[in-house]
Amino acid sequence: MASWFLAPDYGDLAVEFGSLEAVFALQGERLTKDPMSEVILLERAGVRYYVKRYWSGGKGLRRYLGRPRIKAEWQNLKYFAKWGIATAPIVAYGLERRWGCFERGALITRELINTEDLGRMARYDDPRLGDRQWVDVISRQLALATRTLHGHRFTHNDLKWRNLLVNDRSELFLIDCPGGSFWWGPALRYRIVKDLACLDKVGKQKLSQTQRLRFYLQYCGRVRLTAGDKRRIRQIVGFFEGRE
Secondary structure (H helix, E strand, O other): OOEEEEOHHHHHHHHHOOOHHHHHOOOEEEEEEEOOOOEEEEEEEOOEEEEEOOOOOHHHHHHOOOHHHHHHHHHHHHHHOOOOOOOOOOEEEEEEEEOOEEEEEEEEEOOOEEEEEEHHHHHHHOOOHHOHHHHHHHHHHHHHHHHHHHHOOOOOOOOOHHEEEOOOOOOEEEEEOOOOOEEEHHHHHHOOOOOOHHHHHHHHHHOOOHHHHHHHHHOOOOOOHHHHHHHHHHHHHHOOOOOO
């Protein structure tokens, strides 16, 4: 049985975006492909759309039990929007099950215009990363977004620079979060450290120590470090030691 949702604002695209069968028949520029999924890019009436199609629910038992990866992705993007975190607009989503097991699913998002991911900016030494004022503007937005996620006991689980988009108005967007989930207790504390360590993995290469510390204080909403903060920072800095 298939379930499908198309946002009302995109009713004029119902022929192509109005059902799971139609979406799996779409042709476009293939951007990525792996054993579980693919992403294609297509343009309609001057607007570009990203179509992510899954034919596997995930790895291991997730293929048969629990929340399929594609469902996690659209649900997490909806959480972002609900919590006031800027993200890609959802156009359509849905999945099909057979005998209760995931068969296939898809998610369509609208392009965020004039954006570039921070990972690419870091690789190509974008001059904006050398502008202290610009970095501070982005840092404050990222700190607030990350604090909001963690305040809801939710962690991204892949909070890397490549999943952070910035547009030409210095606005930040969080994208691609199929692995995000809610946690409690020690597991939440560990996942929070992991999120922050993922951010700092590139941060320590491209930002000054002062900028990294300022981001952490912005994230905490404090002007000075506490003893607990210092312990957590040591955990963040050492998180990937021996893993790379």
